[in-house]
Amino acid sequence: MTPAPRKGGQGRRRHPATRRPVLDGARLTAYDVLDAVTSREAFANLLLPQLLRERQLDPRDAGFATQLAYGALRAQGTLDAILTGLVSRPLAELDPRVLDLLRLGAYQLIDLRVPSHAAVDTTVDLTRGIVGTGASGLVNAVLRKVAAGGDRAAWLEALGAEGDERLALATDHPRWIVDAWRDALGGDDDLESALLADFAAPEVHLVARRMDRGELVAESGGEPGPWSPYAVRLGGGDPGRLASVRSGRAAVQDEGSQLAALLLLRAPIEGRETAWLDMCAGPGGKAGLLAATRPEGVRLTAADRAPHRAELVRQTLGDEQDTEVLAADGTQPPWAPGSFDRVLLDAPCTGLGALRRRPEVRWRRTADDVAPLAELQTRLLDSALRSARVGGVVAYVTCSPHTAETTDVVERAARRDDVEVLPVAPLFPEVPDIARGDHGQLWPHRHGTDAMFMALLRRTR
Numbered sequence: 001m002t003p004a005p006r007k008g009g010q011g012r013r014r015h016p017a018t019r020r021p022v023l024d025g026a027r028l029t030a031y032d033v034l035d036a037v038t039s040r041e042a043f044a045n046l047l048l049p050q051l052l053r054e055r056q057l058d059p060r061d062a063g064f065a066t067q068l069a070y071g072a073l074r075a076q077g078t079l080d081a082i083l084t085g086l087v088s089r090p091l092a093e094l095d096p097r098v099l100d101l102l103r104l105g106a107y108q109l110i111d112l113r114v115p116s117h118a119a120v121d122t123t124v125d126l127t128r129g130i131v132g133t134g135a136s137g138l139v140n141a142v143l144r145k146v147a148a149g150g151d152r153a154a155w156l157e158a159l160g161a162e163g164d165e166r167l168a169l170a171t172d173h174p175r176w177i178v179d180a181w182r183d184a185l186g187g188d189d190d191l192e193s194a195l196l197a198d199f200a201a202p203e204v205h206l207v208a209r210r211m212d213r214g215e216l217v218a219e220s221g222g223e224p225g226p227w228s229p230y231a232v233r234l235g236g237g238d239p240g241r242l243a244s245v246r247s248g249r250a251a252v253q254d255e256g257s258q259l260a261a262l263l264l265l266r267a268p269i270e271g272r273e274t275a276w277l278d279m280c281a282g283p284g285g286k287a288g289l290l291a292a293t294r295p296e297g298v299r300l301t302a303a304d305r306a307p308h309r310a311e312l313v314r315q316t317l318g319d320e321q322d323t324e325v326l327a328a329d330g331t332q333p334p335w336a337p338g339s340f341d342r343v344l345l346d347a348p349c350t351g352l353g354a355l356r357r358r359p360e361v362r363w364r365r366t367a368d369d370v371a372p373l374a375e376l377q378t379r380l381l382d383s384a385l386r387s388a389r390v391g392g393v394v395a396y397v398t399c400s401p402h403t404a405e406t407t408d409v410v411e412r413a414a415r416r417d418d419v420e421v422l423p424v425a426p427l428f429p430e431v432p433d434i435a436r437g438d439h440g441q442l443w444p445h446r447h448g449t450d451a452m453f454m455a456l457l458r459r460t461r
């Protein structure tokens, strides 16, 4: 005879406090991304795809996990402004895991309008499973207050922020970036559009490096990019599945980065050319395009200070003939002055031009990061100009529109008596609104690319 099941469930009953709840896959994955960003400075755009692959979430859950992780990271400033008024201690004194859980729950309430019982209960379950029962009471109480305050618009009203403060909270940027964007745009005209463009998930752009672009369009199902003759824009899907990407004939590369490499290619120059330099080349995106498009007989030297980045360039360049990869500091180069006809300086920078794909960077970077980078950029540009021969050109590029990293650096270099600045816009007649004075500036809201800055300088003597 089979024993009757015990009343109240099977087997030994466990105390509810020690029971590990079944955690929601999408929300747990989003939490794990927030936690890795907070505790070990992980990059969400690198970690999330890896977690989605490992955990094999179905497409709906993967989409929700992405929306949650990216959204909560991006909205951190607004979420923290709300939470600050609801928690009795300074947020910095909370267990960082609890703070991330509060952000995750609050984001669902104010931006996604997830029904409050679902947002609160699932976050409380997560808290119990991750931190313990003790913390779940606090999370429950605070999130109920967030829910009672309404959506983001209602919360912005309640916070009473005005002017730039409100713009910053409404568009999920720290104040100093709002100021920097206004400065770079030269006014308020499309400041809000520029800031809002950092909300959009960027399209994936491919570069047809060693193949015909039409072939890549056919293989990927994408559309030809509007500006770079090598670009294909993908509506969706995983580019890693494409045979041409796996073989290195094509690669993922923002169309703005392609234009930066094209600037070097298109720069007018006199005399025979034999040698080009990519001075800060890692991981090799632009070097890969330069190697594939340079005229025959031109040797490409690609350098990066970090040996592991130089190794990535080696992998990118693969079996390209007449290339050389060096682990070298561009400020103290091993090559002789005047060695190169064309020099690309894609300088290390704050990366503020790629906020769409790196949602956490706006909160990780601070205004204090800019000055040391500008100082390094100035030294690198000086060295790049010394590396170019008389009549040769230097393309100075940053993935940041910040004035201190862009026009200010070029202005300092242009004070040298052996340098002239060349206008960029005439080299890109097909790209509207690219001119920033003599220089070039791409913007997500205008061009659908990262906010790349480009300047061109010539050694005159």
Ligand SMILES: C[S@@+](CC[C@H](N)C(=O)[O-])C[C@H]1O[C@@H](n2cnc3c(N)ncnc32)[C@H](O)[C@@H]1O
Pocket: 257, 279, 280, 281, 282, 283, 284, 285, 286, 287, 303, 304, 305, 306, 309, 328, 329, 330, 331, 346, 347, 348, 349, 380
């Ligand atoms: C913006 S990234 C370059 C991206 C690259 N051009 C591409 O398209 O893939 C800047 C690079 O500069 C390198 N770097 C930083 N300081 C440097 C220095 N003093 N000399 C040479 N490279 C440096 C960094 O390691 C980093 O790989």
